[in-house]
Amino acid sequence: xxxxxxxxxxxxxxxxxxxxxxxxxxxxxxxxxxxxxxxxxxxxxxxxxxxxxxxxxxxxxxxxxxxxxxxxxxxxxxxxxxxxxxxxxxxxxxxxxxxxxxxxxxxxxxxxxxxxxxxxxxxxxxxxxxxxxxxxxxxxxxxxxxxxxxxxxxxxxxxxxxxxxxxxxxxxxxxxxxxxxxxxxxxxxxxxxxxxxxxxxxxxxxxxxxxxxxxxxxxxxxxxxxxxxxxxxxxxxxxxxxxxxxxxxxxxxxxxxxxxxxxxxxxxxxxxxxxxxxxxxxxxxxxxxxxxxxxxxxxxxxxxxxxxxxxxxxxxxxxxxxxxxxxxxxxxxxxxx
Amino acid sequence: xxxxxxxxxxxxxxxxxxxxxxxxxxxxxxxxxxxxxxxxxxxxxxxxxxxxxxxxxxxxxxxxxxxxxxxxxxxxxxxxxxxxxxxxxxxxxxxxxxxxxxxxxxxxxxxxxxxxxxxxxxxxxxxxxxxxxxxxxxxxxxxxxxxxxxxxxxxxxxxxxxxxxxxxxxxxxxxxxxxxxxxxxxxxxxxxxxxxxxxxxxxxxxxxxxxxxxxxxxxxxxxxxxxxxxxxxxxxxxxxxxxxxxxxxxxxxxxxxxxxxxxxxxxxxxxxxxxxxxxxxxxxxxxxxxxxxxxxxxxxxxxxxxxxxxxxxxxxxxxxxxxxxxxxxxxxxxxxxxxxxxxxxxxxxxxxxxxxxxxxxxxxxxxxxxxxxxxxxxxxxxxxxxxxxxxxxxxxxxxxxxxxxxxxxxxxxxxxxxxxxxxxxxxxxxxxxxxxxxxxxxxxxxxxxxxxx
Numbered sequence: 001x002x003x004x005x006x007x008x009x010x011x012x013x014x015x016x017x018x019x020x021x022x023x024x025x026x027x028x029x030x031x032x033x034x035x036x037x038x039x040x041x042x043x044x045x046x047x048x049x050x051x052x053x054x055x056x057x058x059x060x061x062x063x064x065x066x067x068x069x070x071x072x073x074x075x076x077x078x079x080x081x082x083x084x085x086x087x088x089x090x091x092x093x094x095x096x097x098x099x100x101x102x103x104x105x106x107x108x109x110x111x112x113x114x115x116x117x118x119x120x121x122x123x124x125x126x127x128x129x130x131x132x133x134x135x136x137x138x139x140x141x142x143x144x145x146x147x148x149x150x151x152x153x154x155x156x157x158x159x160x161x162x163x164x165x166x167x168x169x170x171x172x173x174x175x176x177x178x179x180x181x182x183x184x185x186x187x188x189x190x191x192x193x194x195x196x197x198x199x200x201x202x203x204x205x206x207x208x209x210x211x212x213x214x215x216x217x218x219x220x221x222x223x224x225x226x227x228x229x230x231x232x233x234x235x236x237x238x239x240x241x242x243x244x245x246x247x248x249x250x251x252x253x254x255x256x257x258x259x260x261x262x263x264x265x266x267x268x269x270x271x272x273x274x275x276x277x278x279x280x281x282x283x284x285x286x287x288x289x290x291x292x293x294x295x296x297x298x299x300x301x302x303x304x305x306x307x308x309x310x311x312x313x314x315x316x317x318x319x320x321x322x323x324x325x326x327x328x329x330x331x332x333x334x335x336x337x
Numbered sequence: 338x339x340x341x342x343x344x345x346x347x348x349x350x351x352x353x354x355x356x357x358x359x360x361x362x363x364x365x366x367x368x369x370x371x372x373x374x375x376x377x378x379x380x381x382x383x384x385x386x387x388x389x390x391x392x393x394x395x396x397x398x399x400x401x402x403x404x405x406x407x408x409x410x411x412x413x414x415x416x417x418x419x420x421x422x423x424x425x426x427x428x429x430x431x432x433x434x435x436x437x438x439x440x441x442x443x444x445x446x447x448x449x450x451x452x453x454x455x456x457x458x459x460x461x462x463x464x465x466x467x468x469x470x471x472x473x474x475x476x477x478x479x480x481x482x483x484x485x486x487x488x489x490x491x492x493x494x495x496x497x498x499x500x501x502x503x504x505x506x507x508x509x510x511x512x513x514x515x516x517x518x519x520x521x522x523x524x525x526x527x528x529x530x531x532x533x534x535x536x537x538x539x540x541x542x543x544x545x546x547x548x549x550x551x552x553x554x555x556x557x558x559x560x561x562x563x564x565x566x567x568x569x570x571x572x573x574x575x576x577x578x579x580x581x582x583x584x585x586x587x588x589x590x591x592x593x594x595x596x597x598x599x600x601x602x603x604x605x606x607x608x609x610x611x612x613x614x615x616x617x618x619x620x621x622x623x624x625x626x627x628x629x630x631x632x633x634x635x636x637x638x639x640x641x642x643x644x645x646x647x648x649x650x651x652x653x654x655x656x657x658x659x660x661x662x663x664x665x666x667x668x669x670x671x672x673x674x675x676x677x678x679x680x681x682x683x684x685x686x687x688x689x690x691x692x693x694x695x696x697x698x699x700x701x702x703x704x705x706x707x708x709x710x711x712x713x714x715x716x717x718x719x720x721x722x723x724x725x726x727x728x729x730x731x732x733x734x735x736x737x738x739x740x741x742x743x744x745x746x747x748x749x750x751x752x753x754x755x756x757x758x759x760x761x762x763x764x765x766x767x768x769x770x771x772x773x774x775x776x777x778x779x780x781x782x783x784x785x786x787x788x789x790x
Contacts, residue, residue, distance in 0.1 A: 057405055057445035061438065064412055068438045071416055071423055072431025078423030082416035086739045089417055094752050097406035101756055104402030105763050149738040150420070296428050297505040303432045311439035318446045318470070325450055325457075 003302055004295035007073040008284075010308055011066060012277045018062035019273065020177060020266060025059050026124035027178020029099065031201060033121025036114075044194045047186055055322065056103045060096070072304055076294040080285050083150035084143045085134060092130040099123040125171050132170035136163040139224045140286030162219040169212040173269070176205040180248065180265045184258040202252050210245060213272065224286065230279035237278075241271035341743070346418045346736035349746045353411050355711060356753045360404030362710055364444075365479045365524070366531025367397050368472035374562065375468060379461045385558050388776065391455065393535065396764055398452060403760050408441070410749070418742065422725055422735035425502065429495050430485045432507040437481035444474025476524060483523045486717075487515035491588055492726050518577070518584040525574035526669075526713065530706040532567035533672055536560055537703025540696040542773075552773050557691065561683070564699070568676035575673055578666070579633065586634030589727070590643040592720035595654040596662035597630055598623075599644050606630040606642040610663055614656065654722045661716035668709035675702050 028048045035041040071078045102120045137143060142157050143150060157163050179201035186195035221228040231238065244267040251261035282290045295301060326332055371390045378386030416423045447470040458464050488494075494510030495502040539559035542548070548556075585593040594600070598609055598620045608630040612623030628638040635642070645653055675698055683690035721727050725735045736742075 055449060057401075057449060058442070060405055060409060061442040061445050064409055065438050065442065067416070068412060068431075068434050071427050072435050075424045075427030075431070078416040078427055079420045082418075082420030082423060083737055083739060086417045086737060086745060087741050089413055090745045090748060093410045093413055094748060096409060097752055097756065100402055100406035100409075101759060104399045105759060151739070296431060297502070299505050300428060300431055300507050303507040304435055307432060307435055307439065311436070311442070314439070314443055315446070318443060322446050322450055325454065 002292075003298060003305060004073065004291055006305055007069070007295070007301060007308075008291060010305075011069045011073065012274070014062060014066045014069065016270060016273050018059070018066055019269065021055070021059045021062055022128070023174040023177035024181045025056060025178075026128055027174045027176075028182065029102075029120045029124030030175060031178065031182065031198070033117050033124075035197070036117050040197060043197055044182070044186075047182065047189060047191060047194050055326070056100070058319070058322065060100065063096075069304070073296055073301065074284055074289060074291075074294040075296055076289045077284060080143060080145075080150055080288050081134065081137070084137065084152040087152075088130050088133050092127060095123045095127045095130065099127065124174070128170040128174045129167045132166050133157070133163065136160065136166045138280065138283075138285050139220070139227065140283070141223065143285070143288070145288070160223070162216070162223040165212065165216040165219045169209075169216045172205055172208040172212050176202065176209040177265060177269065179205055180252070180258075180262050183252065184262040187258045199252060199255070203249075206245075206249055206252070210242075227279050227286075230281070231275050234275040234278060237271045237275035241268050241275070244268040244271070342738060342740065343733045343736045345742040345746050347732065349418055349742060349749060350411075350414065352746070352750055352753060353407065353414055354714070356757070357404065357407040357411050358710060358714055359707055360400050360407060361479070362527045362530050362707070363397070363400045363534070364404045365472075365475045365527040366529075367393060367400075367535070368468065368475050369528060370531055370535055370563070370566065371397065372465070372468040372472050373566070375465050377562070379465055383558075385555050386562070387461075388555065388773070389559055389562070392768075392773065392776070394452060396767060398448075399760060399763055399767070401448060403756055405445070406756070407753075412438075418737050419725070419735045420737055422730065425730060426488075426726060428502045429492070429505050429507065429510045430488050433481040433484045433488075433511050437478045437485075440474045440477035440481060444471055444478065447471045447474065479523055479527065480520050481511075483520045484511045484513070484516045487519045488513050489725060490519075490717075490721055490727055491515040492729055497729070514588050515584065518581045522574070522577040522581045522713075525570055525577045526710060529567055529570035529574045529672060530710055532563050532570055533676075533706045534703045536563035536567055536676075537700045539563060540699035541703075543691060544693065544696050544700065555773050560679075560691075560699070564676045564679045567672065568680055571669070571673040571676055575669060578669060582633045583636065586642060589721070591645060591648040591653060592658075592717075593634065594643060594645040594648070595656055595720060596658050596716060598656065598659050599630060599642060600646055602641060602644040602647060604631065604641045605639045606634070608633060609659075610667075611660070618656075652723065654720045658716050658719045661712045661719070665709050665713040665716060668705045668712070672702055672706055672709075675699060 032041065032045060032048050035044050098119050102116060105116070136157070137152070139162065142153050142160070142163075144153055179198050182198040183195060183202050186198055217228075217231075220231075244264045248261045248264035248268060251257050251264065280286075282292065284291060284294055296304075371393050374386045374393065375390035378384060378388075378390060447467055451464070451467045451471060454464060454467065488510050491514045492510075493513040494506040494508070496504040536559075539556045542556045543553065543560065582593065597606075598614065599606055600618070605628045607628060608626040609620055610624040610626070612620050615621045631640045631642055632638045634640065679690055679695065679699065682688045682692075682695065689695075723731045723733070725732045
């Protein structure tokens with residue numbers, strides 16, 4: 001396997017990792033706000049803040065990791081995406097900044113502030129929406145290069161059904177992934193009232209998720225025939241994705257094995273996300289950047305892969321330690337530590 | 338219009354970095370101070386030090402959060418604002434950028450663990466061990482990101498063929514000539530700045546009226562500890578500054594010459610402090626120290642120092658960086674002087690190291706240290722104008738062509754004002770509502786009231 005494929009695979013895995021951990025985080029923000037306006041915040045706030053406070057920075061780094069990696073492996077992405085995405089990405093940064101500061105300030109009174117809770121909830125939906133615009137753009141047709149200047153065609157983007165369906169899919173997926181995780185976490189903490197609440201959220205958001213997935217797929221077939229065909233060739237991955245979705249639904253509905261339900265949701269998104277990613281090949285940005293032409297020098301590519309491996313050897317034990325101390329420490333989760 | 342987008346790109350990057358380095362400096366230096374204090378607390382069983390570590394780390398969380406979000410901003414802005422630069426240079430500097438993220442990742446994980454596990458371990462030393470990856474991670478991210486900046490000053494580790502980079506050697510690019518002196522200077526100045534910042538806080542608290550004996554003892558201990566560390570780091574930092582000047586004289590003479598208004602190449606060059614330039618571009622009203630520039634540049638009072646005349650006119654940096662250089666150096670001297678003075682005064686029995694004016698001078702040194710960081714950084718960055726990659730790519734070739742950049746500048750300016758204000762408000766609230774006496778009482782009811790004075 002060539003180094004650029006390895007690099008892209010690792011980056012895609014990291015983006016998938018971000019998709020999961022960030023969804024949990026963003027969705028939790030929305031649910032926290034929703035619970036507050038429906039006067040149920042006392043039920044789940046404790047649950048959310050105990051999990052999220054120690055890990056939010058880690059979530060953020062997944063994102064930084066991905067974009068630094070992409071620019072490193074494929075410097076052309078900096079040129080095309082960087083030029084075109086100045087406005088949407090800047091807005092995403094500002095939303096991330098508002099959200100990041102929430103964690104720092106939350107212990108010191110911002111919880112009581114309705115405005116801040118609103119911002120926290122709203123950014124939870126706007127950030128995935130603004131970030132998913134990059135996915136729509138990668139399908140091609142939204143960027144024009146003219147005389148050395150790259151620009152984004154806003155009108156085309158805002159009138160594109162594909163772009164809107166991707167945004168919609170991103171938002172409902174966030175809510176679905178997050179509520180499933182919180183269901184698992186509540187049951188682990190043996191917090192019955194919270195469990196009842198978040199389980200209802202999870203059951204509710206499952207339907208829009210699968211509908212948005214299908215609509216996006218249909219609009220993709222109209223927008224980018226090649227990508228659609230490639231994905232059809234990976235029918236078995238899409239089938240597995242739907243299969244795991246059914247398993248997750250069954251478990252949630254039965255009200256047992258919530259851990260397994262969350263893993264099923266993770267696998268559901270894993271297969272859909274990788275079918276999407278593999279189907280995108282050979283383009284990174286249709287039609288400007290391909291995987292093989294856009295890659296950096298072999299020496300840098302190999303150095304980056306070595307750095308990947310070295311970094312992961314440090315990171316994985318650290319992440320395991322973090323999870324054992326917070327996520328999977330029964331006493332901590334139950335609020336005893 | 339073209340010029341405008343370049344100017345706005347530069348301004349946007351300036352405010353983002355100018356804001357970020359305050360928090361980045363704290364992120365590098367404060368964890369080390371926390372770690373040392375906690376270790377002393379454990380070893381000497383003096384709970385004042387443990388309390389110091391606890392309280393510092395609580396304030397530290399807030400600055401870290403702002404550092405993380407502004408760091409994310411600058412990380413993305415590199416590609417958004419300078420797409421042409423990243424397309425070209427990304428081939429050579431991707432490795433250190435990437436390793437910086439790894440170091441940061443590592444630090445982020447352990448900050449989360451450290452902050453939420455103060456009382457979870459049986460042995461206190463276990464908790465202290467968790468602080469090591471934090472300051473190592475913080476230091477390493479500074480090292481990696483500084484190599485990127487060094488590369489922009491002295492690009493190496495590639496060959497140029499038909500305008501594109503070929504034969505890239507990532508390691509050689511990282512270990513370019515500017516890296517060692519820059520890393521040395523960046524790290525030592527971050528450590529001295531944070532030590533001085535914490536000393537300034539202690540001095541500020543001691544200046545307040547109606548301070549209980551207990552709180553006073555705590556803050557005095559903090560002051561002594563931070564100023565001893567500050568003195569050590571300030572001395573090292575002075576050495577680092579000297580190393581940097583010698584590096585500039587060898588590799589980037591135009592930067593040193595512009596900083597010193599040293600126009601003609603000569604032997605036995607004088608060091609010039611402050612003053613202004615008259616109509617004929619002659620330094621006027623200056624403080625002149627004979628032959629010192631030669632010594633600063635080459636370690637020999639009579640050596641030859643290259644003047645600005647050797648650099649083509651359109652490649653010369655702006656001359657106002659002279660003031661940035663002077664201010665940085667003078668403040669560096671002040672920090673070293675004030676910490677030394679405190680140590681001398683505290684050794685002499687008859688003198689009082691907690692005199693009002695002494696404390697005021699220490700309080701002043703806190704903001705001054707951060708100003709010196711900003712000045713030094715502006716000097717280093719403006720000093721390589723007009724280049725973004727010295728000798729290869731100018732700033733105007735690198736900037737984005739998007740006409741929205743002006744609007745983005747205003748948007749980010751607004752964001753930093755809000756973040757900065759919130760940060761100050763929250764920090765004040767945090768320490769006002771939770772005075773040290775109460776916290777000592779709560780955690781360590783056994784401490785004797787005020788164990789000195």
